[in-house]
Amino acid sequence: MATVxxxxxxxxxxxxxxxxxxxxxxxxxxxPVYWYAQPGHTPFWAITKHExxxxxxxxxxxxxxxxxxxxxxxxxxxxxLLEGGSGSPLxxxxxIITMDPPxxxxxxxxxxxxxTPRGVTNLETIVRESAKxxxxxxxxxxxxxxxxAIAQKHPLRVLANILGIDASQExxxxxxxxxxxxxxxxxLQRQGEDRLKARKELGMxxxxxxxxxxxxxxxxxxxxxxxxxxxxxxxxxCPLGDLETLGYYLIVFTAGHDTxxxxxxxxxxxxxxxxxxxxxxxxxxxxxxxxxxxxxRWTTPVNYMKRQALKDYELRGQKIKAGExxxxxxxxxxRDEDVFEDPFAFNIERNPNRHLGFGWGEHYCLGxxxxxxxxxxxxxxxxxxxxxxxxxGDRTYISSNFVVGLKSLPVKYKLKDQ
Numbered sequence: 001m002a003t004v005x006x007x008x009x010x011x012x013x014x015x016x017x018x019x020x021x022x023x024x025x026x027x028x029x030x031x032p033v034y035w036y037a038q039p040g041h042t043p044f045w046a047i048t049k050h051e052x053x054x055x056x057x058x059x060x061x062x063x064x065x066x067x068x069x070x071x072x073x074x075x076x077x078x079x080x081l082l083e084g085g086s087g088s089p090l091x092x093x094x095x096i097i098t099m100d101p102p103x104x105x106x107x108x109x110x111x112x113x114x115x116t117p118r119g120v121t122n123l124e125t126i127v128r129e130s131a132k133x134x135x136x137x138x139x140x141x142x143x144x145x146x147x148x149a150i151a152q153k154h155p156l157r158v159l160a161n162i163l164g165i166d167a168s169q170e171x172x173x174x175x176x177x178x179x180x181x182x183x184x185x186x187x188l189q190r191q192g193e194d195r196l197k198a199r200k201e202l203g204m205x206x207x208x209x210x211x212x213x214x215x216x217x218x219x220x221x222x223x224x225x226x227x228x229x230x231x232x233x234x235x236x237x238c239p240l241g242d243l244e245t246l247g248y249y250l251i252v253f254t255a256g257h258d259t260x261x262x263x264x265x266x267x268x269x270x271x272x273x274x275x276x277x278x279x280x281x282x283x284x285x286x287x288x289x290x291x292x293x294x295x296x297r298w299t300t301p302v303n304y305m306k307r308q309a310l311k312d313y314e315l316r317g318q319k320i321k322a323g324e325x326x327x328x329x330x331x332x333x334x335r336d337e338d339v340f341e342d343p344f345a346f347n348i349e350r351n352p353n354r355h356l357g358f359g360w361g362e363h364y365c366l367g368x369x370x371x372x373x374x375x376x377x378x379x380x381x382x383x384x385x386x387x388x389x390x391x392x393g394d395r396t397y398i399s400s401n402f403v404v405g406l407k408s409l410p411v412k413y414k415l416k417d418q
Contacts, residue, residue, distance in 0.1 A: 008023060009041055011399045011400055011401045012399055014397060014399060014404055015396075015398060017397070018397045019331050019404055021332075021344075024329060024332035028336060032052060032316055033045055034048070035318075041072055042325065043324075044072055044327045045320055045325070045326040046327055047315075047329060049336055050333040050334075050336040050354075051336075051338070053328045053330065054356070054361070055315070056326060056328060057360040057363070058361045060361065063308070063313075064308045064309075065363065067100075067310065070305050071306055071402050072304075072306055093244075093247040094243050094244050095247040095248070095250060096248070096363075097255070101362060104362060104363070105362075106234060107244065110229075110248070111228065111232070111252075111366065114228055115368075115369055119369075130157040131378045131381035132381055134149065134150050134157075134378075135415065140414065142413070143411070144410075144411055145408050145410055145411070146410075147265045147406060147409045148408075150382075151265040151268065152174065152257075154374065154378050155264070156170055156173065156177075156261075159256050159257055162224055163213065164217060164224055164225075169209070172209070173253070176205060176206055176209070210246055210250075211246070213249070214249075217229075225252070229249060256367050258301070258403045258405075259302060260375060261301075261405070262299060262405025263295055263296055263357075265405055265409055266295065266298060266405055267299065267375070268382075268409060269406060270298055271389075272391050273346070277291075277346055281379075285380065290348055290349055290350065292375045294347060295375065295379070296357035296358065296375075297357055300330050300334045300356075300404075301357075302402070303401060303403070304329045304331070305327075305328050306325055306326065307326045307328065308323065308325050309322050330357065334356060334357060358371075385415050385418075386413060386416070388414055389412065390411070391410070394410075395408060395409050395410070
């Protein structure tokens, strides 16, 4: 490809411009398996087609999660590891998202039963009460940042509830998760001139918060996810290790909060830009299920996951060598012209909708039911409560290339009479 690609993975570019759909469209057409080797990041193959991502994701024996980690490292992150960043509590935790089979399947079974439609005790009550509460706290009309007031509060309350975090700790938890996923955004990252020290402090704060929860649930188990994880066993008489237990809390909370937050903020943004779709949902509330899938396709909060080739492999004529890394760009796949009719249209009636917003294959999202239930409750409450809404200023984006989305979304609105 003749054009030099410089902003495919640059976090500051995502913060300034949002996700690079124009660039991905060009890559899908001209170089769908593209070797990215630019200063500032480790080199990788950019995989941008839906079909290719499914092919790679379906072969965990060839393309490893564990071998190279799941994110593309920049120079700052590489330096952090070389200087001892691996000593951070966060770096020591092990999560199912960075495991390969058969170990991954063993650890996934620990919580898979909980994340079924019947597994989360009183889930419908939890998500609906949370959705109602965030709208109850709004004035009847006015100006608000919908992300701050709605999109980030709702999934936070749901997850805090099922993970055993007291309501008084919600704000502390919000700050921690923003700093975890907004680590490259100057407005969200843990402050401090020494970036390595700041990351270690963040890891220690997360560890201390959830270590208290684990100790409490081991001494006084309850009927919740927190207790199930704290007392989990890989097999009879073989308890889950401490680092793996903390890793489960880490992945459930961080993956469950920021992804849902960004999907919901993207949903509000999409409805602002496509008011006819919001009107249609008002007229046909039964469309909420397909609307949630379209929201996930449209927003795709998890931009990519990385894999490392364990052996040589050929994909679309490109020879991928053992040891080389690949970034699977789900955001690009979810606009693939060969899969989606009119892919740049936001259509809540889209059917079929074979999006990859929850991944594919071995690492298909464990919390898909929880995420969909949380989004459904919020969208239904928004349709029920919002009389009208319109943009009230410029939107800004998070400086992040991994979990992507809006940072602010100013809105003018009016709620219906209750």
